[in-house]
Structure formats: structure tokens, C-alpha cells
Amino acid sequence: MLPRSRAARLAIPYLDLDAPVMDLRLDSRRRLPAPPEDDPHLVGWYADGPSPGGPGTAVAVGHLDTDTGPAVFSGLSELGKGRRIEIRRADGRTAVYTVDRIKSYEKSHFPDREVYGDRGRPELRLITCGGTFDRRAGYSGNLVVFAHLTQIREPTGPPR
Incomplete structure (x- = not known):
């Protein structure tokens, strides 16, 4: 079992994505907020959940787009x-x-247990907006990437 260690960067080689990660915590309504919109290439990691490679279901969130154009999770x-x-x-x-699968859900029918539930192995969920967009209400749904841990690579040099 790995000791806890915070997420520093998230990379998806297929998408040429390599982004910094910030810690996020639930807001007063017990929802995980998105990273600040003024940095659309930042990924948010649910800091009170599993650390990368740890047991349970870890969650990372990022913007699909912002007023300035495509954001970090635009290619998910x-x-x-x-x-x-x-x-x-x-x-x-x-x-x-x-990656095991990708699913879209309407926000009004978001399956918390399916997305966040513990599967008895280290898993990861990447979550971004999806569905239709309305200028007043925002996106109608979410896109969720389901993945499971397949490897831990040891550092090749001194930690940064």
C-alpha cells in the first residue's frame, strides 16, 4: 500500500494533455466545485478522497471549456x-x-453511487461538463471517465 501523497500533475498521453493539479474540497452544499475558471488548464483533485494509486475511488475534475475557449478536459x-x-x-x-469506459449523465439523474462508489480496487473518475449548453443554466450533464489502477511507476530522479 502506498503512503498518501497529493496529486501534482495529470497526463493523458493520447490527448497530449499534461496539466497541473490543485486540491479541491466539498463546498457548503457538499458538492465538489470545479477549479477556478481563470485557469482553464488546471485539474482539481478531491483532496479528501484517495490519493493517486490509493485504495478507493479517486476523483479529478476539470473544465470542458470556458469563455476563452477549450479547457483542460475538452478532449475527454x-x-x-x-x-x-x-x-x-x-x-x-x-x-x-x-480507461474502462466513458459515460454521459444528465445532472438531474447523476448516479452518485455508480460514479463515486468503492469497487474494492484503486479507481479513478475524471469528470467534466457535457450534454447541451444553455447560457443561463450551463451544461445539462456530465461526462465521466471510469478507469482503474494498472501500474505504479517509481521516480526516475529526485522528487520535485
Whole structure:
């Protein structure tokens, strides 16, 4: 079992994505907020959940787009089963997850247990907006990438 270590960067080689990660916590309504819109290339990691590679279901969120254009998770819908997601930890290790599936859900019928529930192994969910867009209400749904841990890579040099 790995010791806790915060997520530092998230990479998806297939999408040429390599982004910094910030810690996020639930808001007063017990919802996980998105990262600040003024940095559309930042990924948010649910800090009170599992750390990368740890047991349970870890959650990372990012914007699909902002007023300035495409954001960090704009390409998530292009991921297919078997693609890799790499999370570099603050201790220098990298947790490598493999995509199992991608699903879209309307916000009014979001299946919390299916998305966030513990499956008895280290898993990861990437969540962004999806569905139709309305200027007043925002996006009608969410796109969720389901992945499971397949490898832990040890640091190749001193931790940063």
C-alpha cells in the first residue's frame, strides 16, 4: 500500500494533455466545485478522497471549456477503453490508470453511487461538463471517465 501523497500533475498521453493539479474540497452544499475558471488548464483533485494509486475511488475534475475557449478536459470524449491516464504524485511516483469506459449523465439523474462508489480496487473518475449548453443554466450533464489502477511507476530522479 502506498503512503498518501497529493496529486501534482495529470497526463493523458493520447490527448497530449499534461496539466497541473490543485486540491479541491466539498463546498457548503457538499458538492465538489470545479477549479477556478481563470485557469482553464488546471485539474482539481478531491483532496479528501484517495490519493493517486490509493485504495478507493479517486476523483479529478476539470473544465470542458470556458469563455476563452477549450479547457483542460475538452478532449475527454475522444478517450477509449485501454487509454492511459497518468497521475504524478508529490512524492515522485506516478499512478497509471487504464480507461474502462466513458459515460454521459444528465445532472438531474447523476448516479452518485455508480460514479463515486468503492469497487474494492484503486479507481479513478475524471469528470467534466457535457450534454447541451444553455447560457443561463450551463451544461445539462456530465461526462465521466471510469478507469482503474494498472501500474505504479517509481521516480526516475529526485522528487520535485
